[in-house]
Amino acid sequence: MADEYGEFYQRNRDIHPPALTPTYKTSVLRSPRIPLWSLQNSLSEVTGPVFTPDELGPLDHDLIKNYAHTGDPVGERTIIHGQVLDEDARPQAGVLVEIWQANAGGRYRHVNDRYFAPIDPNFGGCGRTLTDAEGRYWFRTVKPGVYPFRNYINSWRPAHVHFSIFGSGFAQRLITQMYFEGDPMIRHDAIAQTIADPAAIDRLVAKLDLNASIPLDSVAYRFDIVLRGRRATMFENKLQGN
Amino acid sequence: MKHSINKLEETPSQTAGPYVHIGLLPHQAGFDIFANNFSHEIAGPDTKGERITIEGMVFDGSGAPIRDMLLELWQANAEGRYRHPADRQQGKAIDPGFRGWGRTGTDFASGLYTFETIKPGSVVGRSGTKPMAPHVSLWLVSRGINIGLSTRMYFDDESEANAADPVLNLIEQPARRKTLLGHRGSRDGKTVYRFDIHLQGAHETVFFDV
Numbered sequence: 001m002a003d004e005y006g007e008f009y010q011r012n013r014d015i016h017p018p019a020l021t022p023t024y025k026t027s028v029l030r031s032p033r034i035p036l037w038s039l040q041n042s043l044s045e046v047t048g049p050v051f052t053p054d055e056l057g058p059l060d061h062d063l064i065k066n067y068a069h070t071g072d073p074v075g076e077r078t079i080i081h082g083q084v085l086d087e088d089a090r091p092q093a094g095v096l097v098e099i100w101q102a103n104a105g106g107r108y109r110h111v112n113d114r115y116f117a118p119i120d121p122n123f124g125g126c127g128r129t130l131t132d133a134e135g136r137y138w139f140r141t142v143k144p145g146v147y148p149f150r151n152y153i154n155s156w157r158p159a160h161v162h163f164s165i166f167g168s169g170f171a172q173r174l175i176t177q178m179y180f181e182g183d184p185m186i187r188h189d190a191i192a193q194t195i196a197d198p199a200a201i202d203r204l205v206a207k208l209d210l211n212a213s214i215p216l217d218s219v220a221y222r223f224d225i226v227l228r229g230r231r232a233t234m235f236e237n238k239l240q241g242n
Numbered sequence: 243m244k245h246s247i248n249k250l251e252e253t254p255s256q257t258a259g260p261y262v263h264i265g266l267l268p269h270q271a272g273f274d275i276f277a278n279n280f281s282h283e284i285a286g287p288d289t290k291g292e293r294i295t296i297e298g299m300v301f302d303g304s305g306a307p308i309r310d311m312l313l314e315l316w317q318a319n320a321e322g323r324y325r326h327p328a329d330r331q332q333g334k335a336i337d338p339g340f341r342g343w344g345r346t347g348t349d350f351a352s353g354l355y356t357f358e359t360i361k362p363g364s365v366v367g368r369s370g371t372k373p374m375a376p377h378v379s380l381w382l383v384s385r386g387i388n389i390g391l392s393t394r395m396y397f398d399d400e401s402e403a404n405a406a407d408p409v410l411n412l413i414e415q416p417a418r419r420k421t422l423l424g425h426r427g428s429r430d431g432k433t434v435y436r437f438d439i440h441l442q443g444a445h446e447t448v449f450f451d452v
């Protein structure tokens with residue numbers, strides 16, 4: 001049985017992209033060359049920051065309204081929702097989920113984005129929420145557009161939403177990207193394809209969820225997230241002070 | 243280990259990309275959207291402990307500073323207690339003025355990152371090991387980094403505690419342990435620890451698989 005505060009299962013690195021993936025060029029100079037030093041968890045890894053609802057604003061999860069100045073942003077009205085679980089399928093409550101994305105034209109509101117697709121004056125492009133008691137989260141946004149990036153001269157990113165997720169311990173910290181079901185750009189994307197296992201890529205693809213759509217208003221996609229699970233705390237591996 | 247015995251597989255990581263600031267540090271991206279923003283100021287006005295600045299640069303394999311890196315820091319309070327229910331150490335109090343977590347981005351022009359915090363106390367080690375020397379945990383993400391990098395910064399003025407630290411002593415090559423030392427100095431009357439991180443090269447920082 002898993003312990004609420006036990007050590008984490010060893011990360012299965014086979015389902016993650018390796019650090020060095022030459023077809024995604026930027027990784028070449030930013031990937032450590034010496035193997036990671038494997039560390040058994042101490043309190044420094046099994047603990048992590050706790051966030052509370054009073055730290056977030058009432059519109060923080062609503063990207064259609066949280067930067068609206070003269071009206072709603074342009075684009076397909078979209079709901080992204082799902083459940084955060086651990087590897088033992090236990091719902092993870094109180095998890096801070098932060099997202100960011102391009103606007104419907106594929107342009108980011110960022111000083112370093114020079115793509116000529118226009119900024120949308122009513123779209124900031126970020127949101128955040130805490131999962132509920134069942135580990136569920138819900139965002140409302142517009143579907144992001146594809147955009148070019150300088151990897152090869154004709155490299156395009158599929159429509160995607162960036163996700164940052166905290167668990168209950170700092171060693172669960174995860175950043176990833178969510179794609180949309182049926183997008184033909186995914187199989188051409190240097191970044192999605194840093195992951196070797198097609199089944200693992202598919203777990204980053206949100207599925208159309210008509211039952212969660214709001215009729216005559218917004219279409220929904222479902223994206224469930226799995227964080228590392230915690231081991232049972234056995235005598236041999238018990239942390240001091242417990 | 244191709245197939246996990248667990249019920250579900252962890253969600254795969256993807257790079258944070260060049261625009262990570264939009265979601266995590268919108269002011270650095272160039273706009274204001276949230277009423278409450280997370281920041282590099284980890285110690286508040288009521289936090290107990292010795293005030294310190296931790297600053298440095300992150301260098302890529304060509305030796306250039308990385309100017310779009312995002313760093314997060316997690317640490318214990320001045321007594322060596324984490325603000326988390328898993329920390330059940332006896333005789334160490336929670337500091338209500340201190341969570342112990344912050345995030346920052348390297349400066350787009352200079353490449354410098356900065357945290358304003360307090361020096362943590364020593365925390366117990368795993369069962370059967372000595373207490374851990376004071377340290378902070380760091381997590382780094384950016385464009386070109388496919389999965390976040392974990393490391394620790396120790397304090398170079400704690401040589402006795404560092405020599406006994408169970409994690410530093412695990413590192414096979416003693417010279418590599420030095421890559422985890424922040425170097426104490428002072429500027430304008432403030433204590434500043436300099437901690438540069440090298441992703442590659444002769445001084446490649448030790449990164450942990452935690």
Ligand SMILES: [Fe+2]
Pocket residue numbers: 102157160162259261
């Ligand atoms: Fe992106």
